[in-house]
Amino acid sequence: ATVKRKDASWRKGYDYIIVGGGTAGVALSTRLSQGLPDSKILLIEAGPAAFDELGINVPGKKGSTLGTQYDWNFTTIPQPALKNRVLAQNRGKVLGGSSALNLLTYDRASASEYDGWGEVGNPGWDFDTFEDMMDRAENFTSADTEWYDDDNDGINTDGPVRGTINRFIPAHQNGWVPTLNSLGIETNKEYMSGNPLGVMYSSSSIDPTHYNRSYSANAYLPLAGPRLTVMTDTTVLKVNLKQDHHGYYATGVTLANGTVINATQEVILSAGSFQSPGLLELSGIGNKTVLAAAGIEQLIELPGVGENLQDHIRIQTSYQVKENYTSFDILRYNTTYATEQLQLWFEGKYSIYDYTGSAYSFMTWKQAIGNDSTLRALAQAAVGSSKHPADTKKLEWLSDPTIPQLEVIMSDGYTGVKGYPAIGTALYGKGFFSLLAAVMHPLSRGTVHINSSDPLGKPIIDPNYLSNGYDLQAAIAAIKKCRQIATTPPLSDVWDSEYEPGLENVNTDAEWKDFVLNTTLTIYHPVGTCAMLPRMDGGVVDPKLKVYGTRNLRVVDASIIPVLISAHMQTAVYGIAEMAADIIIGNLNS
Numbered sequence: 001a002t003v004k005r006k007d008a009s010w011r012k013g014y015d016y017i018i019v020g021g022g023t024a025g026v027a028l029s030t031r032l033s034q035g036l037p038d039s040k041i042l043l044i045e046a047g048p049a050a051f052d053e054l055g056i057n058v059p060g061k062k063g064s065t066l067g068t069q070y071d072w073n074f075t076t077i078p079q080p081a082l083k084n085r086v087l088a089q090n091r092g093k094v095l096g097g098s099s100a101l102n103l104l105t106y107d108r109a110s111a112s113e114y115d116g117w118g119e120v121g122n123p124g125w126d127f128d129t130f131e132d133m134m135d136r137a138e139n140f141t142s143a144d145t146e147w148y149d150d151d152n153d154g155i156n157t158d159g160p161v162r163g164t165i166n167r168f169i170p171a172h173q174n175g176w177v178p179t180l181n182s183l184g185i186e187t188n189k190e191y192m193s194g195n196p197l198g199v200m201y202s203s204s205s206i207d208p209t210h211y212n213r214s215y216s217a218n219a220y221l222p223l224a225g226p227r228l229t230v231m232t233d234t235t236v237l238k239v240n241l242k243q244d245h246h247g248y249y250a251t252g253v254t255l256a257n258g259t260v261i262n263a264t265q266e267v268i269l270s271a272g273s274f275q276s277p278g279l280l281e282l283s284g285i286g287n288k289t290v291l292a293a294a295g296i297e298q299l300i301e302l303p304g305v306g307e308n309l310q311d312h313i314r315i316q317t318s319y320q321v322k323e324n325y326t327s328f329d330i331l332r333y334n335t336t337y338a339t340e341q342l343q344l345w346f347e348g349k350y351s352i353y354d355y356t357g358s359a360y361s362f363m364t365w366k367q368a369i370g371n372d373s374t375l376r377a378l379a380q381a382a383v384g385s386s387k388h389p390a391d392t393k394k395l396e397w398l399s400d401p402t403i404p405q406l407e408v409i410m411s412d413g414y415t416g417v418k419g420y421p422a423i424g425t426a427l428y429g430k431g432f433f434s435l436l437a438a439v440m441h442p443l444s445r446g447t448v449h450i451n452s453s454d455p456l457g458k459p460i461i462d463p464n465y466l467s468n469g470y471d472l473q474a475a476i477a478a479i480k481k482c483r484q485i486a487t488t489p490p491l492s493d494v495w496d497s498e499y500e501p502g503l504e505n506v507n508t509d510a511e512w513k514d515f516v517l518n519t520t521l522t523i524y525h526p527v528g529t530c531a532m533l534p535r536m537d538g539g540v541v542d543p544k545l546k547v548y549g550t551r552n553l554r555v556v557d558a559s560i561i562p563v564l565i566s567a568h569m570q571t572a573v574y575g576i577a578e579m580a581a582d583i584i585i586g587n588l589n590s
């Protein structure tokens with residue numbers, strides 16, 4: 001495939017148009033170009049191609065592209081349950097989408113959760129099938145670590161997206177596994193096999209041949225067939241729909257500059273959880289009230305569009321490491337060292353810039369806090385009489401001993417909320433590590449819709465974070481667990497003081513609650529806004545990922561995930577793209 005800004009063949013149209021060259025869009029368009037070699041396929045991406053961007057390619061520069069031109073820079077509306085704080089909602093605006101910006105964690109959830117996607121009304125979706133789809137995307141190298149053997153379950157070695165376990169592990173992280181073991185969490189060396197519970201050195205989406213980020217654009221696109229055209233720096237405004245006696249069908253798309261491009265077969269939206277719903281709304285598909293407020297004629301009544309937004313919340317504590325340890329923070333204050341290490345990375349040699357993160361743990365509430373009956377009662381109360389499949393599944397999952405409810409990550413360097421110490425202060429030049437907790441199945445569900453007063457502008461994102469008693473108490477339990485882990489040997493031996501929130505500052509439940517309200521963030525996993533669910537349950541797409549009320553418009557990205565799972569999202573998104581390719585190619589051949 002060639003990456004082109006403009007391609008004259010748009011005048012004649014394409015067979016398939018994929019909107020959004022992100023994680024799923026690039027993977028799907030590549031697979032379609034391979035499997036349907038006679039079809040003309042167009043992938044349209046709003047952002048640029050940035051194959052040489054160090055902020056994307058160098059694993060240790062993870063996070064440096066947030067807030068740049070490669071980021072849509074969305075935010076939430078004020079969150080009432082979080083003291084009206086406005087939280088960042090970063091999303092990739094670049095070929096590769098959020099897989100170019102993400103923090104490279106490469107893991108999987110439990111088998112029961114993928115099965116759950118089928119159980120909420122989606123025949124054909126189950127762990128065995130979906131594991132095969134995730135495998136198709138994956139090329140894993142254990143890199144001679146003791147952590148994963150190539151013949152272990154959950155490992156595939158011939159897909160496009162590379163994964164490996166960091167070869168650079170900071171010395172102060174050596175206590176991670178024994179500390180969790182001593183708290184009753186067992187070591188799990190096959191965490192991608194459908195059982196993620198335990199403590200592990202987990203993998204990152206890194207290509208070990210040169211230790212660069214492996215993401216959809218550099219992993220999939222080189223495999224594409226010749227009839228895939230990629231348009232970058234091109235924004236789609238809406239999908240064009242026509243009606244005949246069978247119902248609505250997509251005829252193509254209109255670009256932001258007014259250009260119309262036709263599609264003879266299908267239009268597929270892969271614009272991600274915050275933008276696929278908006279594209280449907282701008283095209284006349286969605287909730288009547290939302291569309292009317294924005295002055296858009298409703299073609300298809302589909303009230304689930306933009307609803308059911310679910311996300312993992314994250315909260316963290318930070319510790320100042322003893323002087324004999326070198327933390328990742330050194331890259332902030334020692335430019336000579338940073339330059340030397342970057343040079344080593346350029347030469348493909350062992351460098352601190354190889355590092356992303358490795359120390360992970362996943363646990364049930366029982367494992368984390370012992371008695372989980374209060375949390376379960378709060379969850380029951382929060383769900384109340386709701387029959388929404390996302391609510392009832394999460395309630396069911398709380399009692400399933402194979403499904404994690406809490407993730408704690410040891411992240412090297414300071415990654416908290418109060419900020420790295422300012423130049424000139426006593427702690428500037430010191431090293432830190434952070435413990436990040438993420439609640440795996442918050443019950444809050446929110447919305448994302450177009451802005452009625454500026455429909456083409458940024459979406460109105462309201463995740464409703466911590467809007468029920470379960471989510472709040474789960475966050476408090478999660479952050480207290482971080483403190484417990486940090487103060488347990490051998491991890492307690494590597495640090496001098498708790499920098500955030502500070503051992504002396506926060507101890508009582510009221511203080512922890514305040515800390516939670518002041519510092520909870522997203523861990524960037526929005527899903528569910530074009531949910532694959534039965535239409536009567538608020539679904540937007542059917543199990544073939546087709547938008548209800550249309551015959552050739554699909555959504556293929558994280559937005560179709562009906563219930564949030566206990567993993568970081570990218571492996572699932574690649575799996576969804578592979579599954580969609582299978583469905584589309586299979587449909588055509590059958």
Ligand SMILES: Cc1cc2nc3c(=O)[nH]c(=O)nc-3n(C[C@H](O)[C@H](O)[C@H](O)COP(=O)(O)OP(=O)(O)OC[C@H]3O[C@@H](n4cnc5c(N)ncnc54)[C@H](O)[C@@H]3O)c2cc1C
Binds near residue numbers: 101567
């Ligand atoms: C900062 C951050 C950190 C994360 N960390 C991790 C992690 O460590 N591990 C992990 O597994 N997951 C992580 N995630 C989540 C994961 O990366 C995402 O869930 C996944 O990449 C989403 O894929 P997608 O295809 O749904 O959307 P995206 O990859 O976001 O793709 C959507 C694409 O559509 C384009 N687009 C949108 N609207 C239009 C339009 N109108 N016209 C044309 N193009 C358009 C966008 O520019 C974008 O390229 C992280 C995400 C972020 C943002």
